[in-house]
Amino acid sequence: MQQALIEKYGEARLPRYTSYPTAPAFAPVVGAGTYGDWLSNIKPGTEASLYLHIPFCRSMCWYCGCHTTITQKDAPILDYLDMLRQEIGLVSDRVENRIKMKHIHFGGGTPTIMQPEEFRDLIGLLRARFGLVAGAEIAVEIDPRTLTAEMAAALGEAGVTRASLGVQSFDPVVQKAINRIQSEAQTAEAVTRLRAAGVGGINFDLIYGLPHQTVQSCIDTAKAAVAMRPERFAVFGYAHIPSFKKHQRLIDERALPDAAARAAQAEAIAETLVAAGYVRIGLDHYALPSDDLAIAAKRGRLRRNFQGYTTDTCETLIGFGASSIGRTPDGYVQNEVPPGLYAQRIASGRLATVKGYRLTAEDRLRAEIIERLMCNFRADITTIAARHGFDAAPLLDGNARLAALADDGAVDISGGTVTVRQDHRFIIRAVAAAFDAYIDQSARTHSKAA
Numbered sequence: 455m456q457q458a459l460i461e462k463y464g465e466a467r468l469p470r471y472t473s474y475p476t477a478p479a480f481a482p483v484v485g486a487g488t489y490g491d492w493l494s495n496i497k498p499g500t501e502a503s504l505y506l507h508i509p510f511c512r513s514m515c516w517y518c519g520c521h522t523t524i525t526q527k528d529a530p531i532l533d534y535l536d537m538l539r540q541e542i543g544l545v546s547d548r549v550e551n552r553i554k555m556k557h558i559h560f561g562g563g564t565p566t567i568m569q570p571e572e573f574r575d576l577i578g579l580l581r582a583r584f585g586l587v588a589g590a591e592i593a594v595e596i597d598p599r600t601l602t603a604e605m606a607a608a609l610g611e612a613g614v615t616r617a618s619l620g621v622q623s624f625d626p627v628v629q630k631a632i633n634r635i636q637s638e639a640q641t642a643e644a645v646t647r648l649r650a651a652g653v654g655g656i657n658f659d660l661i662y663g664l665p666h667q668t669v670q671s672c673i674d675t676a677k678a679a680v681a682m683r684p685e686r687f688a689v690f691g692y693a694h695i696p697s698f699k700k701h702q703r704l705i706d707e708r709a710l711p712d713a714a715a716r717a718a719q720a721e722a723i724a725e726t727l728v729a730a731g732y733v734r735i736g737l738d739h740y741a742l743p744s745d746d747l748a749i750a751a752k753r754g755r756l757r758r759n760f761q762g763y764t765t766d767t768c769e770t771l772i773g774f775g776a777s778s779i780g781r782t783p784d785g786y787v788q789n790e791v792p793p794g795l796y797a798q799r800i801a802s803g804r805l806a807t808v809k810g811y812r813l814t815a816e817d818r819l820r821a822e823i824i825e826r827l828m829c830n831f832r833a834d835i836t837t838i839a840a841r842h843g844f845d846a847a848p849l850l851d852g853n854a855r856l857a858a859l860a861d862d863g864a865v866d867i868s869g870g871t872v873t874v875r876q877d878h879r880f881i882i883r884a885v886a887a888a889f890d891a892y893i894d895q896s897a898r899t900h901s902k903a904a
């Protein structure tokens with residue numbers, strides 16, 4: 455049965471539901487003008503999250519699905535940081551003193567491509583423009599291959615609480631096939647430097663489904679990784695979309711594992727991490743039981759946002775930089791993606807928003823159902839619908855996708871509650887899709903669900 459379900463649902467192109475509606479539903483009707491209005495609607499005393507995108511790396515990993523560009527020079531990075539500072543000014547002029555920062559996330563690309571003093575200045579500017587809540591989280595994505603001792607120390611001094619390291623795979627055959635050579639020793643040294651600098655929460659990103667990856671290779675990587683004792687893991691299935699990311703054409707498609715092999719690899723990594731004391735969280739995260747994410751999951755308080763699973767409860771997320779996505783209580787916004795176009799906008803004194811989405815009451819209802827499914831593998835549709843002033847019946851009855859999942863034994867529906875069995879967690883994107891009103895317009899653009 456399990457095998458049949460993997461074959462039927464595992465290969466479907468479905469969103470990862472880091473938002474609802476998902477990014478393909480964003481449209482140019484929401485631009486800089488609307489975003490400006492939405493920023494002025496933010497209420498005084500709002501606790502907000504900030505995301506800052508740094509779209510530069512020193513070399514290209516062929517699997518990469520992130521918005522980044524390769525540069526060996528420092529000038530483009532310095533120019534970009536200038537624009538980022540200007541954008542922080544433009545936004546803070548509109549928000550005035552109405553927000554306090556609860557979470558700051560530096561993503562990329564590779565944020566640690568900045569010089570230590572540039573990072574310190576950026577944090578200083580944010581602190582000056584927006585107040586910081588006591589106990590706020592500051593998280594930074596890190597490439598262990600290029601993290602210097604000076605940068606690690608600067609992160610600690612600036613108050614960084616979490617570091618997310620790209621690890622992906624320790625298998626030399628896989629590393630060659632993805633153009634990312636990174637030794638275990640390099641990774642361990644980055645962890646040591648971060649811990650010495652006082653950065654307490656460390657996350658490793660791993661990927662399965664890469665070219666030449668096998669179950670054994672995944673187990674070996676997971677074992678080497680757990681020996682370094684990061685607090686968390688995020689384990690992603692390789693999303694191969696060469697039409698969207700041209701450099702993925704450098705990946706040998708004949709060496710890619712099929713759906714059944716991908717599922718076996720995901721399960722082997724899960725078992726290795728669980729055996730080493732990590733708790734499974736949601737679709738693709740793992741954490742030590744003492745970690746905040748594991749505690750939130752246990753209490754049913756897990757959340758999902760653009761960074762994946764999180765403890766962040768803020769309704770307002772302000773995105774800075776090329777391609778950044780933000781949200782306010784009114785809806786979603788996304789900045790211009792190519793760094794050059796983003797820079798042109800900011801240099802002319804305008805917000806860089808090029809698309810977005812204004813949330814309706816029904817979207818908010820569906821968003822909550824999908825978030826609960828993605829986080830808890832269960833959603834009480836009747837209760838959630840009632841809270842939003844909707845009737846649950848139209849969501850459950852005549853729902854062909856949901857009926858098919860129930861017929862296949864993948865979900866249980868009783869008393870208006872939809873539950874996904876723990877051994878069917880790989881199917882969760884298909885269950886979420888059953889509550890996505892836009893799925894048939896967006897399904898084609900998304901990656902394999904397994």
Ligand SMILES: C=Cc1c2[nH]c(c1C)Cc1[nH]c(c(CCC(=O)O)c1C)Cc1[nH]c(c(C)c1CCC(=O)O)Cc1[nH]c(c(C)c1C=C)C2
Pocket residue numbers: 468469470477478519520521561562563690691692693695698777779791899900901
């Ligand atoms: C840190 C790296 C990032 C990953 N995803 C994003 C970042 C910044 C954000 C992102 N990536 C895509 C979109 C869609 C909207 C757009 O701007 O075009 C966003 C918001 C593109 C994308 N990335 C992946 C896929 C399959 C797609 C296109 C289709 C889709 O929206 O699903 C794969 C992928 N990228 C990242 C991960 C972890 C991942 C798959 C597991 C990192």
Ligand SMILES: C[C@H]1O[C@@H](n2cnc3c(N)ncnc32)[C@H](O)[C@@H]1O
Pocket residue numbers: 517518519520619620621622659660661690691692693694
């Ligand atoms: C931010 C994290 O996203 C993951 N990542 C980047 N590109 C892809 C892709 N195409 N498929 C799956 N995961 C990806 C890496 O693990 C990286 O560390």
Ligand code: SF4
Pocket residue numbers: 510511513514515518519520522562563564597620
């Ligand atoms: S995986 Fe990280 S280091 Fe590699 S190209 Fe993508 S953003 Fe850059």
